[in-house]
Amino acid sequence: MIVYLIIILAFILLQFMKESYPRLHSVIYTIYIFLFLYYIIVSILIPYFQEVITIVPTPLLPVVKLLLFSVILLFVSQIVEELLLEYEYTSLASMMSFTTKAIIILVWVNHMKQFYEKFFSIMGLFT
Amino acid sequence: MEEIIPTLLQPVKEVVQAFTYICLFGFIFICIEWLIPSSKKLLKLLFIYLICFYCLEPAYRTLELIQSIAAELTTLFIGMYPLLTAGLAMSGGALLVTAWNPGVILFSSFTAVLAEKILIPSITAAFLFDLISRIHPKTSFTKLADLIRVALVGTTSIILVLYSFFLTVGGLITWTVNGAVNESFKRLIQNNIPFVGSLLTESISTLKSYSSSASTITGNAILISVLVIVSVPTIQTILIAFLYRFLGAILQPFMDADISGLLDDIGKTLFVLSIVSVLIAFALFFTIILTMLFAKLLVGMKG
Known part of the structure; x- marks a missing residue:
């Protein structure tokens, strides 16, 4: 659920960014994607897989x-x-x-x- | 009997384990393919690798078992037959025994050597060709593998025909099974064991005709025990072959055609291996019977 929420929030913020600072938009978007990817791997995928491994x-x-x-x-x-x-x-x-x-x-x-x-x-x- | 049943059931356990592994990994790979559809080919390759890694163990072991039995038998022949022949000649009664043909010694040793040096490596080659064809379908060796299998069945049938030339029934019938029952039993084997069924029944007939005359020397109980012991590797191989084909048939609707096809091909190759193992069983049977004959003649001479 939190992932959906983050995606929606990010979409809105990136749209704002696109309108107000269009030059910075692509850089912010790229940084955001990497940070979000890191978050998904570290806080969702790895703990879940560690749990799966135990069984x-x-x-x-x-x-x-x-x-x-x-x-x-x-x-x-x-x-x-x-x-x-x-x-x-x-x-x-x-x-x-x-x-x-x-x-x-x-x-x-x-x-x-x-x-x-x-x-x-x-x-x-x-x- | 307590030792024979677990020996026969061990491969069943392993194949059931293989079935569980295939189902488990199949499910995992279906999930992964759904999550990452762009890497379908890579995932299929990894799945076939996993199947080779976890599920071919019983097939490998059967191949190695038959190979090692053949190798040991060849060594045994080289070491034992000159001694046996000399012993039989010295005891002086060899040629008096019903249906005794000295050519059998030479012939059975020749078949064991043939099985070890040509037939089993050819089966291995067919096995590898099947594996390559399924892992990389563009480099398909299926026709070559089929050709090897057909050639092996042909060779084995020729050898069995030659065996039946050597073994003539001396008029002593000890096989007490009713003819009609016997015939329907043969039909059952012929129809239900694919690929080598009829050849197997013919080999059983040949063995039966020899055992009719051999039982005059050894007695029925010992003869049956020897038959059971020598047929264990063959029964085991047939069982594993059946289970592989069964596995292929069950998994066909759920898995990739190459995977169920690979299991089916392994089953076919193991059926051919089973008929080669009949040749080895023949040779082993003759060795045991001849040793007993020698012992009997020796005791008779002393008496």
Whole structure:
């Protein structure tokens, strides 16, 4: 509920800002988006995910943590990307998207070491 | 029996666990896809990774089990058969035994080596091709995997036909099951075990015809015990294969076609593995029977 309220308030304030200081509007808007994103992650998403983690069975814990990390990263990158696209910084947006995907793939590949070991042990059956 | 049942039920537990994991992760991924629709492809890839990580364990283990049994059997043949043959020759009664064909020794050792060196690696290859086809559908190896499976079934059926050439019934019928019941039982297996059902019934018939003559040497109780023991890996493999196909069928409406297809393909490959494991069971069965025959002849000679 508080998130809806903040969004509505911000919308009204940004409209005022647009009318009174149109030059500063884009800078204020960008700062606001980052602050709001920080607020959502720190005070809503992380406490909620910490609560979720406590009910997850131990064998699944590493994967669930990884999954939550990926979700937060994808969520943040999607918002920043849209912001960059809004200001027509297309190259920066695609770099952002590429970096996010690379980080997620690297982290997962690292985590899946056991699977690759099994995979290669099966390949060993050919010898 | 107390040890055989948990051994057979262990894979069932693992597959049920895999089912729970797939359902849980499926639900989580559906939620995430709904929240972040722009990353659908990436999420699908991660989901397939997770399935490979958590749900292929029983399939891997079965493959490794059959592989290790085949390897040990090959070593056993190399070490034991010269000794056995010499022992049988020394005891002097080898050629008097009903339906005894020395070619069986050579042939069963040849099938074990064939299973270890060619058939099981080929199944592994089919398994990997299926996995690659599902993880990256653009690089599809489905036809190659199917070709390998069909070729393996063909090879195995040829070997089984050759086995039946070697094993001739010596006129002693000890298989007491009524013919009609027996036939309907065969039909049941043929219709319900996909892909390798008819081949499996033929192999059972071949084994049955040999056991009719072998029971004169060993006695029915021992023969049945040996049959149960040697057929445990085969039954286990068939059970796991069924469960994978069942899992694929249940998950089809809820999951991506590639995921249910992957589980279905693994089931098919494990059915082929089960028929290869029948060959190994054959070879193991002959080894045990021959050892018993040797022991019996040795005791007879001393007596």
